[in-house]
Amino acid sequence: MSASAQARPASTWLVTGGAGFIGGNFVLEAVARGVRVINLDALTYAGNLDTLAALQGNPDHVFVHGDIGDRALVDRLLAEHRPDAILNFAAESHVDRSIDGPAAFIQTNVVGTLALLEAARDYWKAVDGERREAFRFLHVSTDEVYGSLGDTGLFTETTPYAPNSPYSASKAASDHLVRAFHHTYGLPVLTTNCSNNYGPYHFPEKLIPLVIAKALAGEPLPVYGDGRQVRDWLYVSDHCEAIRTVLAGGRAGQTYNIGGNAEQQNIQVVRAVCALLDERRPRADGRPRESQITHVADRPGHDRRYAIDASRIRDELGWEPAYTFEQGLAATVDWYLDNQDWVRRVLDGSYRLERIGIAV
Template identity: 55%
Template sequence: MKILVTGGAGFIGSTVVRRLLSAGHRVVVADLLTYAGSRANLEAVADDPGLAFEAADICDARAIGDIFQRHRPEAVLHLAAESHVDRSIDGPASFIRTNVDGTGVLLEAARAHWRALTAPARDAFRFVHVSTDEVFGTLGAHGRFSEASPYRPNSPYAASKAAADHLVRAWHATYDLPTMVVSASNTYGPRQFPEKLIPLTLIRAVRGEALPVYGRGENVRDWLHVDDHANALLAVLERGAAGRSYCIGGGCELANIDVVRTLCRLLDEASPRADGLPHESAIAFVADRPGHDLRYALDSSRAAAELGWRPRVRFHDGLRDTVRWYLDNRPWWEAILRGGAYGGERLGLASDGPEAGQ
């Protein structure tokens, strides 16, 4: 199968691309290579004959239409997005442009392509849109979000993804385009851009800097390893039903402070501080993010029942491997910090302080 992957040079996208190629699929990556996307993320498969790369903006209707016409994909995995909540607080316009307008452009290009296919190919075509648990808002101490949960986004990022979800569902209901929506929980693993909690904490610890934690660190997230996320998307692509939505959670709920402390203990073993103090001694509680959702958790029972998918990577094992990857690949993240796209500064409060987080 030939699959168009938007955002395929990003953190999750590049993992999906490698997984697709290893499964024998042909892949066309469309990525604008903004600050969080890099050809370096695809270096391991750069010479694979099954990979084609297109530097393209999903908001550019002419460019996207040309990609569909030249490559004739049999499916689309739509991962291209602005994805960091703090950045959306500082600058929501780019989130609306990419996540809403870009999704609309892509849907229209996919619809024109799909309508021109012959009947068997039209029946097999799929458009998988990758969303987030943040569209559902916040949970209290109990319960989990499911595919039936109402949408209550509380950040510009979440609102832009919610709008994209609604567009995808509307194109199915109105035009019969065979779309699916995947709402995934907090994803972690190698090659994640340093603005997110785990890589940022890890890098700051290695550099001997303070480890900022929002509020008291009590916000709870459901943690999903990037390999499990990629496998879930393949399962949706291969076995999902058109018009269906799927929640993909890691089944591992942890407060942010517990994630940071676990990370510190792993670093105490793998990269001790020069002063002999535990890395946890550098934790600093900072002003909370505006509108910070208290808790996310997803019910993945539909994905288990209909797709046969379940998360396989235990959090502690996945986090240990992630620590090892960042320690072994310092040039990757040092280049990002030197390049000026992001230097570890706090985002989302319109301040110039050094803190940052997820």
């Protein structure tokens, strides 16, 4: 852990969306570091309690099934647990799903974030002394709010917003609300805009886990268009460390871009996954898994390139990614190979069956 991440440890954090991919990884790491986490998650399709199985019975993890838009519930949690920080991971986040049904993205990402901000503002105003000075509301966002880059250049914290999908438009709106609550009410907020995350517990509709699952099943590996869309890939554990670093030392009201310094074309990523699987789990017929690649019609409005300039968080707070893309991808493939039961329960839907009877 970086020195800055140790500077101002918070004893209790309210984490929203803590059963999702990034949030789940963050919660696992936070509890392992001695933080008490109140984990609020609505358990939409992407929320997976299997991810949190290691925390079952741990008194430092309090799971609450509920929505960030439920003001009465959030107010009660804040009053009862008096967190030192709120970290908002809760979001609908899959671009394809936002194209098919944008309304859910507006409801969660915009309306829900507004309700959470109002609750945070009122809670913060009622906190006294040092605890009020130390309190932070950290909002986790995406580089997709900036739109699409050409062949050169990087997204900085001052890049104008130009979202191109219902998902990124909803996240842009939530970012603006967070900024407004700082400038209007003084709420001490922090915003992070990250590049493409990958790693353990990633829902198998996203590129890397999708390719792993389909490659192992002997199915075609769908690649949008020519596959030359470029993304900056960030290993999820590096992202979690960056968020802790920003929470500990970031300047209230500021935005911090978080990237992995790992630009890759989608087709390169797919080929790299195939090569790793060929080494670790060869096909019975000996053919390379790259032979399963199939190009499909491109996504509507597909952004061509994202890339992050993460110099602010590096220069101000001393954070840099610890994993190269090659290291992170190998670790990710190994995790999926070692955790096929987790993947199976997502693919067959059984991970959702145990949600009945969860108490608030």
